[in-house]
Amino acid sequence: MTITMPKPDQAVLEGRDAFLAALSGCIPADNLIADSVGLKAYECDALSAYRTLPLAVVLPENTDQVADVVRLCHANQVKVVPRGSGTGLSGGALPLEDGVILGLGKFNRILEIDYANRCVTVQPGVTNLAISQAVSAAGFYYAPDPSSQIACSIGGNVAENSGGVHCLKYGVTTNNLLGLEIVLMNGDVVRLGGKHMDSDGYDLLGILTGSEGLLGVITEVTVRILPKPATVGAQLLGFGDLQSAGDCVARIIAAGIIPAGLEMMDKPAVHATEDYCKAGYPLDVEALLICELDGPSAEVDELSDRVEAIARDCGATTIRRATSEDERQRFWLGRKSAFPAVGKISPDYYCIDGTIPRGRLSEVLTRMGELSKQHGLGVVNVFHAGDGNLHPLIMYDAGKPRDLETTEALAADILRLCVEVGGVLSGEHGIGVEKRDLMGVMFTEDDMKQQQRIKCAFDPDGLLNPGKVFPLLHRCAELGHMHVHHGKLPFPDLPRF
Amino acid sequence: MTETFKPQSANDTRDLLSWAVSEKAPLEVLGNGTKRGFGHLVVASHSLDLSGLSGIVDYEPAELVLTARAATPISEIEELLRQSNQQLAFEPPDLGPLYGAPAERATLGGVVAGNLSGPRRVQTGAARDHTLGVEVATGRGELIKAGGRVVKNVSGYDLTKLMCGSWGTLGVLTQIAIKVLPAPEKTRTVLISGQSAEDACLAMTAALSSAHEVSAAAYLPAPIADRSRVSYVAGAGAAVTAIRIEGPPVSVEVRNNALRDLLAAFGDIEELHGHNSGAFWQEVRDATPFCSTGSVLWRLSVAPASGGTVLDALGDLGIEGYLDWGGGLIWASSGDNLDLARQVRSHAEAAGGHATLVRAPDALKAAVGVFHPQPATRAGLSQRIKDGFDPIGILNPGRMVQGS
DSSP states (O other), X not given: OOOOOOOOOHHHHHTHHHHHHHHTTTSOGGGEEOSHHHHHTTSOOSOTTOOOOOSEEEOOOSHHHHHHHHHHHHHTTOEEEEESSSOOSSOTTOOOTTEEEEEOTTOOOEEEEETTTTEEEEOTTSBHHHHHHHHHTTTEEOOOOXXXXXXXXXXXXXXXXXXXXXXXXXXXXXXXXXXXXEEOTTSOEEEEEOSSSSOSSSOHHHHHTTOTTSSOEEEEEEEEOEEOOSEEEEEEEEESSHHHHHHHHHHHHHTTOOOXXXXXXXXXXXXXXXXXXXXXXXXXXXXXXXXXXEESHHHHHHHHHHHHHHHHHTTOSEEEEOOSHHHHHHHHHHHHTHHHHHHHHSSEEEEXXXXXXXXXXXHHHHHHHHHHHHHTOOEEEEXXXXXXXXXXXXXXXXXXXXXXXXXXXXXXXXXXXXXXXXXXXXXXXXXXXXXXXXXXXHSOHHHHHHHHHHHHHHOTTOOBSTTSSOSSOOOHHHHXXXXXXXXXXXXXXXXXX | OOEEXXXXXXXXXXXXXXXXXXXXXXXXXXXXXXXXXXXXXXXXXXXXXXXXXXXXXXXXXGGTEEEEETTOBHHHHHHHHHHTTEEOTTOOOOOGGGGTOOTTXXXXXHHHHTTOOOTTHHHHOOHHHHEEEEEEEETTSOEEEEEOSSSOOOSSOOHHHHHTTSTTSSEEEEEEEEEOEEOOSEEEEEEEESOOHHHHHHHHHHHHTSSSOEEEEEEEOHXXXXXXXXXXXXXXXXXXXXXXXXXXXXXXXXXXXXXXXXXGGGSEEEEEOHHHHHHHHHHHHHTGGGTTTOOEEEEEEOOGGGHHHXXXXXXXXXXXXXXXXXXXXXXXXXXXXXXXXXXXXXXXXXXXXXXXXXXXXXXXXXXXXXXXXXXXXXXXXXXXXXXXXXXXXXXXXXXXXXXX
């Protein structure tokens, strides 16, 4: 572990017993975990390379209990780390030694399904998939579908602004969110948005989404649901080189087609998944695209023809159209099994998450190949080609000395490359602790300070999930200071009227 | 002495703000100034005219993104996009004419700063959903950037969203990266005539809940439909409910027929084709029915299914209005009356939403506030956010919240 976390507050560590006693006054005894065996279950999220035992874990059941817990923590200057299902990949829910894990797993009820307003209100611990399942019989679904959707919580989705494979057409969490209830670190309960579509003032809903648990504890979520498309079709397009596959992606979009999903896998990924689950992928390709189109069947047929023509023109060596729902599911089987498939061929793997402009795809993949050779670790690529969101999987062996360090160095180089070509550090996993120290690659000191002033507006004492997202912690008093240059107008030749 | 500063670059803008901080000189921030009447009267010693920050910086059709300087006219952007069969899918409204400004002068920065979105809001989202990244000069005299030019991005707080709808009170937008999408090949609008507002809401809900990919749904009561420049609508002699579908021709045909079948039970069905459809939705988008009246104008954002009920309640008060966003947006025009204003606000609140006083005499604005009053905790958060961007209040002082 090469990341430095804020130094634990000794006074908090020493006062643990008294604090635990006070905590037990806020919530039922069964909802407080303080023994080392119990705490072990919470020592990490899905970024398991980083682990810390928290001071305690609390599992409140309602908003009042959340408010009581954070108020007590605030009064005792104890840090709080909110946690949903713990499926996050950037260490956003990594515990702090001197902090309480506030788990929202017991917030697991669907509160209201409102078909007339096409929205659902749920508690934050409800899983992403459970929302779609609850409205499926009525012909609706919730669009963002991160690959962990069976387990990940909607509260966590909001905190990380999660995406999935259908973002190009249907947007990410922030585009599908209507309302929130949050508890601030001082215990204040704030409602944002509702069932209406426009904010009445600053877009606090927008700033909360993707704030990685640093601004408030989410206790209720209202999301938009969509009618299911009439039909869904999928095509498998194989190419002899990466450049042609990348060109095909660009030309589909330039032709005015917005696929519901457009995924790419490179040769190592195709082979790994084919060995793992026999999806029936062609093995003689350097890159494979899965293009999913949805809408009325007449439209899906027509657009599939157009995509096929473009693919042929780009030199596709394999063009296959799913002729049944079964076959479509098989096309996706390999893509969805990519992570476990890589887990099968490598002792460990490390998934990263940059986004790049689509047009730089083949260039980035080529340079990524060079970086991979340079660091001596293999990289398998599966990614959301439609929106440029890469998920390179670095294969390593945690049992080998220095392998993890090399992996982290390679990951950092790949993310620097993403930013260099006009992309970003994270498309859907968040910064967390994982990419925290790379924020300076994308942002200037002034950019980051302005972001941290948002934190000061919500949590001036910096008690909510500190040590995540920002490499340097500034005190709010320092951030509020303004350097004033007294003097004349800086540009006398400026046109004025 | 009041001066108008006209910076020619982002750095000029930053330097000017730095100077304004040192002089404690508040500024009114203007693009082309078409929506100056939106918000409270800004009391500022000087004006910041951004019209020099104009021009498209970068446009890559295959990337679905366009970057432009903040004061680039929307009309210029749309003209360029048309050449690649693309569009700003959130249908930016042109609200200038509501305030007597000429049409087609609205800027990208103004639309983003107001988070203004047209009828397609129900399908593809608002301006804030399409704004990918911004460069901003803050009230601290610093030039910062937020977001990027890709659609998937969780790298730090989403300051871009915060800029949308902040009306120049947090920072001065200097450059914006905005998402663009393919323009539809074909458009059809299905019209139902003679519905009540409540029935219209049911029809719009049925359409929006169907798999027919409805891209807009509006309802104009008879007196408002009557003012349309589209003869089919004005000539209906009745209220008009309008449902739009767009896409590849073969798909539009299929969905058009399916939609007509679905809606037949609601009343007599008519159809608008491409050109008329475009003209009609532009009127809905720009609140054109209230353009020439000069009356007090409200914009209510409510839970869509309650739009009909609210419109009827307003009608009982003698306030006329129409529905967009499937019932979720109400444009309403009333007399200049404090009591009426309070009732509009309470109807909006009862429907789980809020009401913005879009156009009114300054006295009425001052009495009830342009933006819906917020509960204390949320107002406190917003004020602290403002203080972080603009500690001494040099940017559009008072425009959103009086006295701040």
